[in-house]
Amino acid sequence: MTSRLDRLLPWRRLLALGILSMNRRNADYILRYNPRHLYPLVDDKLKTKQLALAAGVPVPELYGVVETQYQIPALHEQLGRYPEGFVVKPTRGSGGEGILVITGEVKGGYRKSSGALISKEEFEFHLSNILSGLYSLGGIPDSILIEQRIDFDPIFQNVSYQGVPDIRTIVFRGIPVMAMIRLPTRISDGRANLHQGAIGVGIDLKSGCTLAGTWKGALLEQHPDTGGGIAKLKIPHWDTILRLSAACADLVGLGYIGVDIVLDRSKGPLMLEMNARPGLAIQIANRTGLHQRLKKIEALDKVPASIEDRIRVAKTLIDSKII
Amino acid sequence: MKNLHLNLLALILVAIALTLGAYKVVRLGLPLLPSEEIEVWSVEARLSFKAKNKPVKVRLILPKAPPGFLILDEDFVSGRYGLTIHEEKHNRIAEWVVRRAKGDQALYYHLQLTRPPEPKTEAKPADKKNRRELPAVPAQPEYPPDLAPAIAALLDEVRQKSADTVTFTRELLLRLLAPSQDANVQILLRDVKTPHEKVIKIQELLAGAKISSRLIQVLTLQEGMRHGELMPWLQVHNGEEWVTFDPQSGASGVPDNALIWAIGNEPVAMSEGANSIKLDLAVSRHTQEAVRIAEQRARKLNSGLMEFSLFSLPIQTQHVYRVLLMVPVGALLIAFLRNVVGIRTFGTFMPILIALAFRETELLWGVVLFTAVVALGLSFRFYLEYLKLLLVPRLASVLIIVIILMVFISLLSHKLGLERGLSVALFPMVILTMTVERMALLWEEHGPGEALKQGLGSLMVAVLAFLLMKNDVLQHVIFVFPEFLLIVLALTLLLGRYAGYRLTELWRFRTFLSQGNQ
Numbered sequence: 001m002t003s004r005l006d007r008l009l010p011w012r013r014l015l016a017l018g019i020l021s022m023n024r025r026n027a028d029y030i031l032r033y034n035p036r037h038l039y040p041l042v043d044d045k046l047k048t049k050q051l052a053l054a055a056g057v058p059v060p061e062l063y064g065v066v067e068t069q070y071q072i073p074a075l076h077e078q079l080g081r082y083p084e085g086f087v088v089k090p091t092r093g094s095g096g097e098g099i100l101v102i103t104g105e106v107k108g109g110y111r112k113s114s115g116a117l118i119s120k121e122e123f124e125f126h127l128s129n130i131l132s133g134l135y136s137l138g139g140i141p142d143s144i145l146i147e148q149r150i151d152f153d154p155i156f157q158n159v160s161y162q163g164v165p166d167i168r169t170i171v172f173r174g175i176p177v178m179a180m181i182r183l184p185t186r187i188s189d190g191r192a193n194l195h196q197g198a199i200g201v202g203i204d205l206k207s208g209c210t211l212a213g214t215w216k217g218a219l220l221e222q223h224p225d226t227g228g229g230i231a232k233l234k235i236p237h238w239d240t241i242l243r244l245s246a247a248c249a250d251l252v253g254l255g256y257i258g259v260d261i262v263l264d265r266s267k268g269p270l271m272l273e274m275n276a277r278p279g280l281a282i283q284i285a286n287r288t289g290l291h292q293r294l295k296k297i298e299a300l301d302k303v304p305a306s307i308e309d310r311i312r313v314a315k316t317l318i319d320s321k322i323i
Numbered sequence: 324m325k326n327l328h329l330n331l332l333a334l335i336l337v338a339i340a341l342t343l344g345a346y347k348v349v350r351l352g353l354p355l356l357p358s359e360e361i362e363v364w365s366v367e368a369r370l371s372f373k374a375k376n377k378p379v380k381v382r383l384i385l386p387k388a389p390p391g392f393l394i395l396d397e398d399f400v401s402g403r404y405g406l407t408i409h410e411e412k413h414n415r416i417a418e419w420v421v422r423r424a425k426g427d428q429a430l431y432y433h434l435q436l437t438r439p440p441e442p443k444t445e446a447k448p449a450d451k452k453n454r455r456e457l458p459a460v461p462a463q464p465e466y467p468p469d470l471a472p473a474i475a476a477l478l479d480e481v482r483q484k485s486a487d488t489v490t491f492t493r494e495l496l497l498r499l500l501a502p503s504q505d506a507n508v509q510i511l512l513r514d515v516k517t518p519h520e521k522v523i524k525i526q527e528l529l530a531g532a533k534i535s536s537r538l539i540q541v542l543t544l545q546e547g548m549r550h551g552e553l554m555p556w557l558q559v560h561n562g563e564e565w566v567t568f569d570p571q572s573g574a575s576g577v578p579d580n581a582l583i584w585a586i587g588n589e590p591v592a593m594s595e596g597a598n599s600i601k602l603d604l605a606v607s608r609h610t611q612e613a614v615r616i617a618e619q620r621a622r623k624l625n626s627g628l629m630e631f632s633l634f635s636l637p638i639q640t641q642h643v644y645r646v647l648l649m650v651p652v653g654a655l656l657i658a659f660l661r662n663v664v665g666i667r668t669f670g671t672f673m674p675i676l677i678a679l680a681f682r683e684t685e686l687l688w689g690v691v692l693f694t695a696v697v698a699l700g701l702s703f704r705f706y707l708e709y710l711k712l713l714l715v716p717r718l719a720s721v722l723i724i725v726i727i728l729m730v731f732i733s734l735l736s737h738k739l740g741l742e743r744g745l746s747v748a749l750f751p752m753v754i755l756t757m758t759v760e761r762m763a764l765l766w767e768e769h770g771p772g773e774a775l776k777q778g779l780g781s782l783m784v785a786v787l788a789f790l791l792m793k794n795d796v797l798q799h800v801i802f803v804f805p806e807f808l809l810i811v812l813a814l815t816l817l818l819g820r821y822a823g824y825r826l827t828e829l830w831r832f833r834t835f836l837s838q839g840n841q
Contacts, residue, residue: 010836011824019832023662024822069713097768125711132714134764196769214834284834 018292019283033255034276041252042274045145046091051251058270061148072127076120085149090135090142096193098135100126113162153263155236158228161185166192167241167261170278171249173303175310176242177293179203180285181210186225200285201230206315208238214284241269246307248274293318329820333813340809347804353617357799361437363611364544368432370592372600374424380595384585387415391577392436400431413586458560461530473507478532488534488561496573522555522570535560538588544580544606551604553584553591633802648801649792651811653678656788658818665827668781669761676751678788684746692747700725700759722756
């Protein structure tokens with residue numbers, strides 16, 4: 001109920017809805033449940049990938065690692081072997097920055113997922129910037145991952161614009177609590193980060209069906225670029241995705257984590273990366289407060305050991321219906 | 324709970340700060356608010372003499388706890404002379420000695436005085452002391468036979484018209500000062516030429532009435548006085564304390580600007596082994612912050628707490644700390660603006676450093692110069708982007724360009740006669756460089772809107788921090804009561820566990836607010 005008092009003191013309403021604030025996320029969840037010494041496992045995408053490979057968690061194939069400037073010019077020849085394209089990522093990047101998705105080679109350069117061309121010189125400059133630490137946390141020198149480009153599941157064909165949609169699941173104490181799918185738009189330049197202009201669409205944890213999306217703070221039923229309907233899509237392999245997310249959280253041992261998963265046409269769900277400081281926009285996408293769900297899980301004395309049990313807990317504890 | 328621990332810690336910090344602060348205010352009398360300035364007299368005594376290539380010994384009587392004044396500071400310029408200070412009876416004496424000196428010599432003594440607002444605290448212990456040691460009743464002097472009748476007549480007359488020592492003295496002085504002196508007085512003052520002799524004569528007369536008296540040497544303080552002279556004044560003892568009389572006017576009591584320099588008629592400056600010793604007194608008046616005086620007074624109370632006062636540091640260092648101590652306040656503001664309001668800035672503490680630079684440039688100029696340097700730096704940075712430079716050389720290039728811009732702005736504004744523009748040199752150039760770099764990146768990646776938003780946000784926070792850090796009351800309070808930094812720390816710690824919404828989050832989550840009743 002929106003009483004007059006609530007209008008006067010708007011935070012009362014947010015509190016009642018259990019909306020997690022940035023300060024609370026940091027103070028009560030990240031600082032409390034994420035031991036700092038485990039951060040490198042997720043901040044360094046190469047380490048994450050190695051951990052995942054060792055544990056048998058499916059990930060996009062790694063084509064190569066670039067660690068020094070002089071490796072860059074020799075790269076073109078090696079990359080010629082991947083006509084279907086590839087992805088360049090800073091190993092320690094954050095917020096999707098510095099990621100370059102190449103769909104193929106053209107004369108004198110490459111084609112980006114947006115369709116724009118990038119000259120070989122610009123490509124080398126971009127890679128050199130990554131190595132210098134331009135996109136890394138704290139500006140420390142970085143390395144570059146070159147990975148398989150995801151050929152995403154056709155179900156998303158109509159609802160993403162030049163890029164790979166990914167599924168972000170927040171996992172708390174090993175239990176998935178909230179999920180959304182992030183759809184790239186023209187504005188986001190093919191990237192799936194909400195603050196870069198991608199669309200966030202909430203997902204019902206029980207059924208794996210999408211809810212209505214939010215884009216730039218407004219509700220959305222259709223993709224702004226493709227016109228495809230984004231609500232009520234059934235996400236394939238949903239239970240696998242939940243299991244994978246929970247397993248990834250176990251892998252790194254962080255208590256509050258965001259797991260990003262992509263759906264490959266042939267390989268199914270692949271873990272893309274993990275984030276020890278997952279953003280709050282997922283609440284807007286789901287139109288539900290995270291805090292109320294987190295509190296329920298915090299109240300549990302013991303979290304079940306098996307992943308199946310945890311997902312059952314998630315599905316019973318969490319009531320994903322729109323408020 | 325963790326929060327209980329933190330709250331207790333904050334409470335303890337605040338309690339310590341308030342206790343120390345209250346002690347300083349109540350017990351030591353430090354002003355809580357910056358008050359007006361107080362008048363301070365500074366006196367310079369210059370002793371000049373000619374040395375005769377022999378051992379020299381110079382004595383100067385120094386004021387000792389002059390009534391109505393508080394000595395704030397004194398210092399000596401002694402050159403090669405060895406200096407000792409000791410007390411003799413009522414006076415304090417400085418003695419300079421040197422084994423051999425030749426030619427014109429000069430020694431200096433500087434004294435700073437003020438009149439404390441309530442002198443009663445100083446005066447009381449002196450009273451008790453005097454009461455204990457009553458001066459001896461003077462022996463009946465033997466007047467010359469030709470004067471004795473005139474003196475006896477005068478004293479009789481005065482005695483009849485007076486009730487006690489003080490009124491007796493006043494009556495006597497009135498008679499001696501009257502423009503139409505009677506015959507007796509004329510005879511008495513026949514051979515009195517200098518004021519000094521006059522006071523000696525009055526003392527003689529008072530001794531005839533068994534009144535203890537003494538000569539004091541008084542400096543009348545006047546602003547801008549170059550060659551001040553010590554004047555002999557008279558003090559008589561009324562059985563309880565010494566009462567002062569100006570023998571020139573007959574008025575009793577010590578005027579506000581009369582400084583009692585020495586007691587007794589001994590010359591104030593004396594020398595052995597030197598010729599023509601001369602004492603020159605120069606007086607000037609200036610104003611000083613009341614807090615310094617309160618602080619010096621507190622120090623005289625011998626409080627251990629004051630040993631750790633920032634006022635004990637050299638002035639230069641004090642100025643540095645005046646600024647530095649405001650940084651925590653600025654940091655608290657930043658923490659508040661970022662975690663409670665939710666304003667985003669380039670670099671956490673960059674706005675504080677910019678705000679510190681604003682102190683020198685003043686606000687309007689600061690904003691103009693900052694905007695100019697960043698805007699020009701940004702346009703160069705966009706050009707550099709085109710050259711595809713590696714990160715560190717690129718940052719270094721931006722730094723060099725920022726410095727060149729600063730030089731250029733200084734030169735240009737100097738040519739235009741805008742002297743304020745010179746203060747651009749005080750901007751923290753590395754911070755400016757990083758601001759330019761981050762702004763350029765943000766511009767590239769998230770568009771000019773976001774870059775300008777954060778740029779303006781940073782500037783706004785800098786302006787707010789500047790206004791807060793420039794606040795005189797706050798500056799005074801933190802500098803005089805540095806323990807209040809503990810309160811700043813406590814607030815910052817509490818802010819560190821603030822889990823509520825940021826003001827900007829109310830906007831961010833506005834869809835939840837606009838949802839109807841469901």
